[in-house]
Amino acid sequence: MNSNFLPKVSIDAINEASGSGDYDVLYDLLTQPLHEELYQRKTFDFLDDLSDGQQLLIAFDYVRMQVGQGGFIQFIENGYIGLLPSMIEQLVNLDAKDMAKVLDDVLKVYVLNREMLIQPRTVEEFARLYDELIEFEEIEERYNKFKVSTEKMMLDYAVGHLGEFVATA
Numbered sequence: 001m002n003s004n005f006l007p008k009v010s011i012d013a014i015n016e017a018s019g020s021g022d023y024d025v026l027y028d029l030l031t032q033p034l035h036e037e038l039y040q041r042k043t044f045d046f047l048d049d050l051s052d053g054q055q056l057l058i059a060f061d062y063v064r065m066q067v068g069q070g071g072f073i074q075f076i077e078n079g080y081i082g083l084l085p086s087m088i089e090q091l092v093n094l095d096a097k098d099m100a101k102v103l104d105d106v107l108k109v110y111v112l113n114r115e116m117l118i119q120p121r122t123v124e125e126f127a128r129l130y131d132e133l134i135e136f137e138e139i140e141e142r143y144n145k146f147k148v149s150t151e152k153m154m155l156d157y158a159v160g161h162l163g164e165f166v167a168t169a
Contacts, residue, residue, distance in 0.1 A: 003051035003164060007033030011168040018159045023148075026155050027061070030165055034058045051164045056090040057154060059083040063103075064151075067143060072106050072136045073129050076117055081110055091150070094157055099150040102142045109135050 009029055017026035034054060038046050047055050062083060066075035075081070084103050091100035110117060113133060121129075130136075158165045 003054055004049040005034075005037060005046075005054075006163075006165070006167040007037070009033065009166040009168060011162075014159065014162065014166070014168070018155075023151055023155050026159070027057070027151060030054075030155070030158055031057050031061045033166075035061070052086075052090050052093070053154075053158060053161065053164045056087060056094070057158065057165070059087045060151070060154065063087075063143075064147070067140065071130070071140050072109075072143075073126075073133060075106075076110055077126060077129075081107070094153055096146075096150045096153050098146045099143070102139060102146060105139050105142075106136075109133065109139065 013029055014026065017023075017029060034050065035058065038044070038058070047058070050058070062080050063075060066072075066078060066080060070077075084107050088100045088103050088107070091097070091103070116132070117129075162168060
């Protein structure tokens with residue numbers, strides 16, 4: 001799918017970040033404009049305007065932020081579980097099958113524990129989920145194992161297909 005939103009990003013900045021191997025800067029260059037537009041529109045319907053690659057980058061950024069702060073339980077609690085099905089498919093298409101399997105396992109645990117996970121809860125009840133859903137510990141270990149290589153695969157693809165991600169300035 002083509003994008004209906006191609007932010008202007010400096011090709012020099014992209015080349016510099018890519019050439020130096022600074023994947024954090026490159027990731028920010030490609031996702032920050034997407035987050036800004038999403039914030040302005042105030043609706044996840046914006047994702048429908050993006051290419052598959054853009055959708056993958058911004059959705060994976062939500063995984064990075066949420067899992068980095070509170071694991072997959074926080075990711076689910078904050079309502080982002082709906083991002084996973086398309087991410088899994090896009091990761092498989094990118095040949096990032098290890099991460100696709102990790103996220104598929106997150107979905108499986110979610111489905112098996114859906115009733116517990118969709119209930120409104122207090123902060124204390126939320127904290128207890130970490131003791132009750134210990135299967136996420138192993139999944140998060142695998143996520144951390146494949147995170148950097150997956151990000152590199154996504155960013156290498158983006159640099160090789162910049163027209164799908166940005167209008168270069």
